[in-house]
Amino acid sequence: MVVAAPKADRRVTICEAVFELLAEVGYDRMSMDAVAARARASKATIYRGWPNKPELVMAAVEHRYGGSAEPPDTGSLRGDLVAHLSTVCAVADGIDGAVFTGLLTAATHNAELSAVMRRCVYETKHVMYETMIKRAVARGELPEGSTPELLHEVLHALVMSRRLWRAGPFDEAFVKRTVDGVLLPVLRQGC
Amino acid sequence: MVVAAPKADRRVTICEAVFELLAEVGYDRMSMDAVAARARASKATIYRGWPNKPELVMAAVEHRYGGSAEPPDTGSLRGDLVAHLSTVCAVADGIDGAVFTGLLTAATHNAELSAVMRRCVYETKHVMYETMIKRAVARGELPEGSTPELLHEVLHALVMSRRLWRAGPFDEAFVKRTVDGVLLPVLRQGC
Structure with missing residues (x-):
């Protein structure tokens, strides 16, 4: 058969x-x-x-979660970061955030599931960060050779930590403080 | 009785x-x-x-975990950050990190346990960050009025995220990249 x-x-x-x-x-x-x-x-x-x-x-x-998406294209680096982080926050704050938090439980005992989650929620999204940085470089907002690694790592860690520890709301104040207080200074160091 | x-x-x-x-x-x-x-x-x-x-x-x-400790006092902000982050990494990488990761499982279903974990691993440690920043201000390395909130939030999130996702080793390269690429730029913005 x-x-x-x-x-x-x-x-x-x-x-x-x-x-x-x-x-x-x-x-x-x-x-x-x-x-x-x-x-x-x-x-x-x-x-x-x-x-x-x-x-x-x-x-x-x-x-x-396995796919990627086009990042926002607002015409400025700050605008793109605010729009993108707002989207990430909405996802983390909703049903997907709850499911993912629950799955982390299972993933601590299952390295393969942990790897799939990391790939889907992190690695496949990296191209969005690359696109945002390339556009900012093309507009002259960041120097040639700027890379998206730290931006991606820091944004992801801050959102996940806030969700996991219920450390505060995913509101406009969080988005603004994260973009202006953390992400832009990290990107613009040496500028 | x-x-x-x-x-x-x-x-x-x-x-x-x-x-x-x-x-x-x-x-x-x-x-x-x-x-x-x-x-x-x-x-x-x-x-x-x-x-x-x-x-x-x-x-x-x-x-x-409930107590606090004296932060390192190396004579420079960068030295203090490297020493402190190295200690945090050693804890996260060892048995305490494993226990804590395991407890996060239970804490997702138990808001009270989650709050105790947050208090012990985060809130009681805040005074160490305050001391490091105060010393840096006194040495003239940071402007008057500098605050430790973002430093603490970002450092905590980056270490926890790396531990939880097994995203890489807690080695000297991670400490250096985090201090020079993220923490110092966040603290020195506007300097």
């Missing part, structure tokens, strides 16, 4: 069911059976595609 | 037993019974002092 892998549209339905359940009950209480029921798929289909829960969750994380 | 609270030296023994078990088996698998056995205390003594596991863990976290 030839066993086919789940087709693309089934994959999408299943990944979305996984994400819904992660949001509703969290990683520990999510079962493969519940995913099958939510996606109206047979258990055989689920297990054929993903042998266990970590694999299934990794697929759902890739599906939802 | 008058029931006395555990005496101070019993408290220390019990808190240290809790921390050892957190390091060995993690929060989820640590039982009140195991703590009693490790501390050679009766279960009645444990339950008399702390009605449940979160309370007991919070006491242990307070015991081990």
Whole structure:
């Protein structure tokens, strides 16, 4: 008997069911059976595609976060940073932030899941930071040779830390203070 | 019958037993019974002092991390930052970092534990940052009115993020890059 892998549209339905359940009950209480029921798929289909829960969750994380996007293009470095950080804050403050915080739990015991999360939430986003920096260099706002590594690392760490420790709201004041007090000084050092 | 609270030296023994078990088996698998056995205390003594596991863990976290310390005093702002960050990295890289990462799991479901962790690992340390900044102002390295808030927030976030995502080693290169590329530019903006 030839066993086919789940087709693309089934994959999408299943990944979305996984994400819904992660949001509703969290990683520990999510079962493969519940995913099958939510996606109206047979258990055989689920297990054929993903042998266990970590694999299934990794697929759902890739599906939802694995891509990149065009960064904002406001005409100034500061404008781009404010717009981008505002978007990141909205994501961290919403259901995605809650799911991700929950998954960190599982990831501390699972290096592979941790690596997938890091790739999806960090590495695939790096090209956006590169684009913002290139545009700022082209406009003469930053010197030739400026790189996005520190910007990306600091922005990511500050947002994640605030979310994880419930250290304060993701409001305009946070965005402004982070952009003007941290990100721009880090980028403009030596200017 | 008058029931006395555990005496101070019993408290220390019990808190240290809790921390050892957190390091060995993690929060989820640590039982009140195991703590009693490790501390050679009766279960009645444990339950008399702390009605449940979160309370007991919070006491242990307070015991081990609740205090502050004198910051390094090397004679320069950069020297102080390098010395302090090196110490923080050594802690994050060792057993305390592992225990703390494990406790974050429990803290995502327990706002009170989260608040205790934040107080012990962040708020009680703030005075060290104040002292470092005051000394730098007195030496004329920073302008009057300089404050430690951003320094503390950024340093804490960068170390925690690196630990949690296993993003790289806590080596001299990380310390140097963080101090020269992020912390000093943040502190010296407007200088």
